[in-house]
Amino acid sequence: MASVLYPRETIITIERHILEEQKFHPEATGVLTSLLYDIALVGKYIANKTTRASFADILGTTKDINVQGEQVMKLDELADHTIYKLNEHTGRIAVMASEEQADIIQIPDKYPTGKYVLLYDPLDGSSNIDVNAPIGTIFSIHRRKSESGPGTLSDCLQPGHNMVVGGYIIYGSSTMMVYTSGKGTHGFTLDPYLGEFLLTHPNIKIPEKPKYYSVNQGYQKYWSEGIKRFTNYLQGLEGDNKPLSSRYIGSLVADFHRNLLSGGIFYYPPDTKDPKLPTGKLRLLYEAAPLSFVCEQAGGYASNGKQRILDIVPESLHQRVPLYIGNRELVEKAEEYIRKFG
Ligand code: P6P
DSSP: OOOSSSOSSSOOBHHHHHHHHHTTOTTOOSHHHHHHHHHHHHHHHHHHHHHTTTTTTOOSEEEEEOTTSOEEEHHHHHHHHHHHHHHTTSSOEEEEEETTOSSOEEOOTTSOOOSEEEEEEEEETGGGGGGTOOEEEEEEEEEOOSOSSSOOHHHHOOOGGGOSEEEEEEESSSEEEEEESSSOEEEEEEETTTTEEEEEETTOOOOSSOOEEEOOGGGGGGSOHHHHHHHHHHTTSSSSOOOOEEOOOSOHHHHHHHHHHHOEEEEEOOOTTSTTOTTOSSBIIIIIHHHHHHHHHTTOEEESSSSBGGGOOOSSTTOBOOEEEEOHHHHHHHHHHHHHHO
16 A cells, blocks of 8 residues: 555665666676665765755855866865765775866775776756755766776766766755666655655656757857757747747756656757857766766657767767757757758
8 A cells, every 4th residue: 555655555765776776787796786875875965965055054156166167166065075085985986087176086095996987967057056946966887998906087988878877866846866777767756854765756758748948048149040940940930849838947957857757858059159168068978978878768869969979989078068858859850950950
């Protein structure tokens, strides 16, 4: 009998779900399972901090500018430090890379290295922190390619189709962790009283009928002809389709999560307004690629406008890509407009 609180017959914690998933990976030795536990713990810790940030004087900015040239918010720094400290000593990781750090992050000599590579954006959308809009942690796990010893940059620069696990944690009206290990996309909601992520969205599938489109139309003047006409299509100004509703909050995890659950497309076209960002603002390794894995496992698709995101071979740690992600039909329509009109 499902209880009122949990309208499911059984209450499944993320730990139990990860163990169940381990059965699909015969080579698994439990290390990946433990690594996912650690990431769930990161989510619980950051959720706790973000919920009470106003009281703990960790809102606002530090004086630092990160490798992206962005103002580092105090919570960014806390999230980045938390992920590092929860993973540096476990012996599960060969090397890490963070949106907040210019170079790869080696495991200290005093700790053993492991077989996994952890890439992460510790707190994406941080410009929304002070206005209480949803923010998120995005993570990508690969197997190391190097044999042993300290992990290398090459271990980090792997195409998304090699990814073992991709996922995100969204700190919003509730805290959710959504991840895939290649066997479907699953969502877990944090019960703050139990301190447990419980399975609430098993085997997420992006709805067939899209509802929203998400893009920053403030940059419309900088868009190519193809993107302008694609956006007209979404608004029903071209073709015979009904207009989609526009929703954009400027927090990638929140915008993506809405389209994953409700159906739609998020896109961040090439950023021609800023010559320093000719290939778009979003980063491939720890933003576009993990979300693309999650999206494809939910029946969607993700492209840079010309190529499947998961097939792009990264050339640098903080490489940026244009991103079109959501319902396959809409992403392919964007590719069609770009092919036809540039
Ligand atoms: P814009 C947040 O800073 C972020 O990296 C993503 O979370 C978000 O999708 C994007 O930037 C928003 O960028 O240029 O629309 O403000």
